[in-house]
Amino acid sequence: MFGISPLGWVHTLGSLPAIPAAIYMLARNGRIVPRSGSGLVYFISMLIGASTVFLVAHQPVSYVFGVLTLVLLLLGYGVGHTTVLGRATKYVETICLSLTVFLLMLPSVTETLTRVPDGHPLVTDLNSPLLHVAQGGLLLMLIVGLIAQIMSLRKQR
Template identity: 35%
Template structure:
């Protein structure tokens, strides 16, 4: 199927679960938080996506995608620690922006793999290094920055109103 190995198919399916959970969390909660079901699904699926990705070597050995997986796991750890309040007064901001950043990280290989494989037989781009993909990554990063700004603004408004918008109350 589109040149995917069995592990590649499993990896792709898990990543689609993560992306779906994130999109639903953004619409429902305006962000990802490990305090609720969607956030937990996102975190677990993202960890599994990274781990299964380490076994895929389409372009030789350990490459850029593997480095992105390591960085994603590190940022997930940072987000989790922040979500536990372990990073001080700015924990909610760090958690929110970090989870959003990991979502952006999902989109980079998603757009790359989709654009180099589809449509079948005549993909949109010839190579993962295509200029169009670099431009798309830049646009996605700009959207991440806008989204992060809006989330931080929402958190600040919540502080003024003494609520924590993305966190469940105890």
Template identity: 35%
Template sequence: MGLSSLGIFHTIIGIIAIIAAIIGFIRSGKINLGQITGKVYFYTTLISSLTALGLSSVVGLNPGHILAILIVILIVIAYFLHARRQGNNRARFIENFFLSFSFFLSMIPTVNETLTRVPFGHPLAKGPTDPLIAQTLLVILLLFITGSIYQFRMQRKTNKSI
């Protein structure tokens, strides 16, 4: 596999973030920063995104770095909205969307790296342009869109009842 110590740490933290997000989606239909799974997602995604900046076979700023920076911006804004806009029900729409979008963006390198490395010695995909990666990301995109619509509707119901 050829992962550095930073790569191994980044991978472990990233897996924890994904698990926390999935648990949050299953339990409450969203990544909720008020719950332990949401907090775990926030901090592990922050660490994973920042460590991604130190991982690259290409010198200089590359699309992976830009993606990591965008993810950090999304989760920090979502955290700010959660912490500072408690009474603002409209802010929940943006908070939910930004957290879900950060998860979706995190899945792009995750799918690529996983499918081009696993199983060791005979990976499922040959490279980033492999159709399997595109098909997998399409399924994840459709899940993201469906989930975002669901979250919007649920948040709208919550806002009306308050």
């Protein structure tokens, strides 16, 4: 179904819980909160998705996304356990984890539009205007979201 291999399903279903976990944390807290129940679900799910992309990827850019996601995820979750950055810790954590959401959603939206509905996908060409609008919308949400998160963190001081 949808031209996805069994390993592809492991990748897809393993990373899928990260989406509602991210939406929940962003709606409730305005950011990804690493040290929470939802944060743990997000971390594990993102780790599964980013790690398995190397086994299912067909495009070189997928490997870049996988490595970048893993680096940002580990940095975002690890920076809170150190005092090296001082007051900048929350900013680095928030920016890194917001970028992981973007790196999750960009291929998710692209893959969905190029596979659904099964047999007659909405997008058949990676240069499709619909795909570009969807990806541009995600980029706009990232930019607006990061600005709002940074402003919120500044007000909390």
